[in-house]
Amino acid sequence: xxxxxxxxxxxxxxxxxxxxxxxxxxxxxxxxxxxxxxxxxxxxxxxxxxxxxxxxxxxxxxxxxxxxxxxxxxxxxxxxxxxxxxxxxxxxxxxxxxxxxxxxxxxxxxxxxxxxxxxxxxxxxxxxxxxxxxxxxx
Amino acid sequence: xxxxxxxxxxxxxxxxxxxxxxxxxxxxxxxxxxxxxxxxxxxxxxxxxxxxxxxxxxxxxxxxxxxxxxxxxxxxxxxxxxxxxxxxxxxxxxxxxxxxxxxxxxxxxxxxxxxxxxxxxxxxxxxxxxxxxxxxxx
DNA sequence: CATTATAACGCAACCGGGTTGCGTTTGAAT
DNA sequence: ATTCAAACGCAACCCGGTTGCGTTATAATG
Numbered sequence: 001x002x003x004x005x006x007x008x009x010x011x012x013x014x015x016x017x018x019x020x021x022x023x024x025x026x027x028x029x030x031x032x033x034x035x036x037x038x039x040x041x042x043x044x045x046x047x048x049x050x051x052x053x054x055x056x057x058x059x060x061x062x063x064x065x066x067x068x069x070x071x072x073x074x075x076x077x078x079x080x081x082x083x084x085x086x087x088x089x090x091x092x093x094x095x096x097x098x099x100x101x102x103x104x105x106x107x108x109x110x111x112x113x114x115x116x117x118x119x120x121x122x123x124x125x126x127x128x129x130x131x132x133x134x135x136x137x138x
Numbered sequence: 139x140x141x142x143x144x145x146x147x148x149x150x151x152x153x154x155x156x157x158x159x160x161x162x163x164x165x166x167x168x169x170x171x172x173x174x175x176x177x178x179x180x181x182x183x184x185x186x187x188x189x190x191x192x193x194x195x196x197x198x199x200x201x202x203x204x205x206x207x208x209x210x211x212x213x214x215x216x217x218x219x220x221x222x223x224x225x226x227x228x229x230x231x232x233x234x235x236x237x238x239x240x241x242x243x244x245x246x247x248x249x250x251x252x253x254x255x256x257x258x259x260x261x262x263x264x265x266x267x268x269x270x271x272x273x274x275x276x
Numbered sequence: 277c278a279t280t281a282t283a284a285c286g287c288a289a290c291c292g293g294g295t296t297g298c299g300t301t302t303g304a305a306t
Numbered sequence: 307a308t309t310c311a312a313a314c315g316c317a318a319c320c321c322g323g324t325t326g327c328g329t330t331a332t333a334a335t336g
Contacts, residue, residue: 014283014332035322047286052323054284072210072293073322092252095259105251112263113243114230117270121233124264125250132255152303152312173293185315190294192313210322211293278336285330291323301314306307 011061018046022054023063032067032075032091032100067091067100070128075100090125096134103127149199156184160192161201170205170213170229170238205229205238208266213238228263234272241265 004023008015021044025033033041035051042051055076058064064076070093077100081089092101105125114120130138142161146153159182163171171179173189180189193214196202202214208231215238219227230239243263252258268276 012283016284016332018285048322049287049324050285057284068206068208068210070206072206072212074210090250092256092258101253101256103252112228112265114241114265114267115239115270117273118230118239118267119273120230120265120267122266124266126262126264127250127252127258128260128262129252129256129258132253135255135257154303154313156314186293187295187316188314195313280335281333283330283332285328287327287329288325290325293320293322295320296318298316299314300316301312302310303312304310306309 007063011063013057013061017044018042018050019054019057021046022051023058026058026064026076026078029078030101032069032077032102034069034073034075036073037075069093069098069100070095071098077102090127092127092129092131094131094134095128096130096138099131099134101131145201149201151195151199155182156180156188157192157195159184160189161196164196164202164214164216167216168239170207170215170240172207172211172213174211175213207231207236207238208233209236215240228265230265230267230269232269232272233266234268234276237269237272239269 004020004027005015007023008019013019021042022038025038025041035048035055038051038055039046039048055064055074059066059076062079065079067075067077069075080102090103090105092103093099094101112120112123142158142165143153145161146157151157159180160176163176163179173186173193176189176193177184177186193202193212197204197214200217203217205213205215207213218240228241228243230241231237232239250258250261
């Protein structure tokens, strides 16, 4: 596990308080985090626009990948498989808490049929259901 | 193909000008339509809130199903396979025009592994790429 | 250490999708 | 023709996200 400062450096991103704090959050997160999720967890003071721009920067540089949750809001997760902009693992979406969890299962593109003239580039699989906590509560 | 009026009647929905117009649009649509898409195509005057409520009503009654597109905005499409609230076909998402197309391929839930304690209820597959038009333009 | 360029920040203002509340209209059952 | 709830129309609001622009601070350079 690289140090936070080094990761930022490696991606030509400056070492600011906010970026270090945000990246640290993601290193320890067990699920996708939205702008709101992050806002609630940050202890350092910050500007919401800056946070949006930080998330963009992290996504652009391949540190994070973006997932649209069931509500249509963006969540982000740390890119474990290096800096591939094209991630292809599946996501589990909890119907109760709206949480998003990355799964490591990879899917083959080949077998899928698309209409004539369409070209496929990647596949995204979402599995919906209940996560552990929500299943125990309900 | 049932008549518009009958479909509405069968779902205990009243035959209003807007609802007939909206449903007619969906019967002839070749891809998912957002609130904005519909607004642009409607010739009858209408209120935007009423249109939102109409879409909800159609989804509730199983006439349409909702798909969140790559931007996180809701699109809707006519439910061909009857009124199953649980649809399980795949969707093609065009990376250029952001269009959403329903595919008829069905996926099996069984083989997918989810973390311990998670329960899976349905699966959604999104294939990303370029649709015919966009491929020819670009 | 001082200088400097520019990446990142902070703030105000804005945008679009979507919702809520409430009074009015209208479809369809009687 | 009457009736009543479903649907409508409008105002106001909420939230996620973006744009523009002037200011601050990181990190490279001498």
